Amino acid sequence: MTDASTAKDRVVESEWGGGRSPLNVSWNKLMMWLFLISDALTFGGLLGGYAMLRMASPPGSWPNQSEVFTISLVAVMTFILICSSVSMVKALSAIRHGNRSGLRNFLALTILGGLAFLGMQAYEWTKLITEGMSLRGNPWGAAAFGPTFFTTTGFHGLHVTGGVILLSIVLIKGLRGRYSVERNEGVELVGLYWHFVDLVWILIFTFLYLL
């Protein structure tokens, strides 16, 4: 049996592999995860601030969300985003099996879901703003209601917009045949970002709209 292991092979196979890092993911994937974690902390700050300001408001002064928001619409938005996460994961699965048209179709569906979500969010925002809700006040109760809502959902909406742009870039690259069974990390990474955006929305939906 020939000893084919070079020094590099031994390094790669060691516990702190260097070649595949101790976490067994590529550098690209690890960096995306670290970015997502930093983003999670940012959203955590926004949600923490919301919690603090709401708890600090005089008891009973916080507007009744089911009267102010169209909860049915927001529930549909949540559903759409969840579905878009499924189409995203199916897109990755497709290209991992070499299915280029599957990648294209499922990515397109994901983008459509994101656009639908943004459209509905814009509609809800417009309705609230015309009813007098702003960063400075609102006609229903505590002054902190407006700024906490708009900054948190606005920051999230910005993430969805960025995600739609990223997904479009990946779709264009996919149409140009840049991805294959072996080379599809870009799809995986944009998927991680998109699932993160969905995950944050799940929390925002619960804490800002329902609770």
Add this chain to the structure above:
Amino acid sequence: MTDTQKETHREPRYMLVWLWLLILTVLELVAVYLRLPRGIFVTVLVILALMKAALVAAYFMHLRFERLTLVFIALAPLIFGVILLVGLMPDSLWRIVH
């Protein structure tokens, strides 16, 4: 030099995960409709939300099949979030009193 780390596990049943996410969302809306006492309502919704988040993280973001260290790294913001909330409590209570 090819990447030899292939998917050695069966692909998760994504539609099953989707179904559970749908069920949990409906349960959240039912909880709102039931007008439960505040304490129970908050607890139920937080648990349901965390379950949904865990499903997305585990199966869509693939954490179920990654090294445990990466899972812990990903969970770190949750711990910091709790610390943040606990740390802000005195400020909230002060604001109510004053």
